[in-house]
Amino acid sequence: MTSTKKIGRSAAGDMFINVIMVLICFLALYPVWYTIVISFNNSADSMRGGIYWWPREFSLESYKTVFQDKTIAQAFVVTILRTLLGTITSVLFTAMVGYAFSKKHIMFNKFYIIFGTITMFFGGGLIPYFITIKNLGLYDSFWVYIIPSLFNFYNMIIFMSFFRELPAGLEESAKLDGANDLLIFIKIVVPLSMPVMATIALFNGVAHWNDYFTGVMYINKATLQPIQTFLYRVVASASASKAVVAMPAGITAQQVSSQSVRLATMVVTTAPIMCVYPFLQKYFVKGMLIGSIKG
């Protein structure tokens, strides 16, 4: 970098800023690090406290419990399925509608856009939405994770403006060759739009992976709950029961293990996203920016 000594760049000022930045990084990382450390520590030993940087009695017991637990395994399957299926279907469906909406020359185009824009400003609210989902028979069905998130008007706008920038030549020549609009969309437009599709897919994927509320609100069957909903129920009961019931003098083995198992589940749940996001950071940043400019 060419920037060397400049007027107004004091060493003390740089030092001050660097210290603050290091402090912020520490504050961001440490709570997560601490969770990982405790999850790898012998659970009875953790209760004595005093562990800060490194496991004192290294143990994989909690992880063994997590990987052997049938409920947790099932919940992971639900999470993975809904994330994969939900992301793919939602990106393709939203892009498809966006493609049709991007064609200004088709009939009713103005009406379609207005019809969608209204949904940005008005909605039914939590309860009428809940009743609608129930009426549709989606309550306690796996499809409640997929169908209601199939379409998103904000993402549709992003797709629409992207498609309008595409060179028209390719589509026109395909049309002359006799391809219909659906084929053109699948064979020409989708491959050309991979960057924007990847960006939106990433956002959808993280949202699916981290969503717990759909499972709480619309799912009753234990076998259909995703891992985040499972964790929610565990965390909620942990914070509430600990508060409601006065703690007995001796902590039972059950409670000891439940805390470390909870932490291990949290680590396993979060690990995939933590491993992926640093490498896809630029897509996330791009998505955040196009999202906020449109919104």
Place this chain on the structure above:
Amino acid sequence: MKSKKTEETVVGLRQKTFWQRLQEEKYLQIMAVCGIVWMLIFNYAPMYGILIAFKKNFYITTPLFSKKFLLSPWAAHLGFQQFIDFFKDDEFWNIMENTLGISLLKLLINFPLPIVFALLLNEVKNVRFKKAIQTISYMPHFLSWVVLGGILTTWMGESGLFNELLIKMGVLKEGITFLAYPEYFWGIAVLSDLWKELGWSAIIYLAAISGIDQEMYEAAKVDGASRWRQIWSITLPSIAGTITIMFILAVGGLLNTNFDQIFVLWNPLNADRSNVIDIYTYNTAMRGMRYSYASAIGLFKSVFAFILLYIANQVTKKINDTSLF
């Protein structure tokens, strides 16, 4: 050349009949109608479902699109009985206080700090160090609120790290479960939100800063302006537009206290300070089965939020000529 061609096509289209055009566009029309049908079901049907708020009673087994629902008795006072009940509810003022209290604290603390963070980060000249800080500061955003809630219950539990430190420092005699006391709830809600979103919220400001013309800084340096002076007189005014838009959106969302977050941290013991509109709506419907009442509260919230958005928009339009609509 190109415009002439489009003109010809437009003229050509005008001469075709409706059915001919439909035949030509059938695939595009089918694709568009798929989206319209989805919106009809998942956006417009719930809008119609707002009628529940004006009914005397609503039973979960009654289908929305049925004669039985439409003919069921309306609430008293031209259907507004539920709203009147809500304003007279013993919990009303407490709920409004919690909702606006948490939101205003977030607006006061969590809105400006990402701007400060972006400004400071922009002063870091070592590119690698800057990249590393950015990556690390985005990390908490990718944790779900459930996982963060789990971290918080561990830290703030009776034998958690937070208590351990406070006991060592002599602030506390023995550990307390912080989430079981209403008086700490606002603080926990605001700070955990700050922790999660500080780096992520700064992205938009960093992008705005990177678009500033570097020549202005050069000119300022020639004039001998100090670093702080440059931030104050060049950087801040240059990103004022972005700040304004984000501010309007934040005010419009004042009644959304971040349901995902509060729903995780909420429990009956801290309810005095954690019972916000969304939580109350959820509980009256899902636990109390009072669907009409809950719908009315939801509608009240939407209308109030829209008014706030409108006011914020008008005020900023007057002050610095930036507005959302």
